[in-house]
Amino acid sequence: MFRRLPDAQTADVPVTIDGQPFAARDGDSVAAALLATGVSACRSTPVSGAARGPYCMMGVCFDCLVTIDGRPNQQGCLVPVRAGMRIERQSGARIAVDAQAAP
DSSP, X not given: OOOOOOOSOOOEXXXXXXXXXXXXXXXXXHHHHHHHTTOOOSEEOXXXXXXXXXXXXXXXXXXXEEEETTEEEEEGGGSBOOTTOEEEEBOSSOOOOOTTTOO
């Protein structure tokens, strides 16, 4: 479904996905990096547990929610990868975040 087009040379950015090291491309969104590494499901639904993955890639559908550096419910399609980023897939319902505790 997803494959990269040949393009200009880009630098690799080291990231961790579910505890495993991967090299993403500089300039990729988190969702694009997940797809490029073969991860097609970012989260599962709370009711049926169905796998959900990046769909619109522009922040409308919320199917690409992931936890980034310990912050849950991040839209992976809107967040560019950074060196050392820790990305984790989410299971079930969105995780409530205390507004006071968020950085």
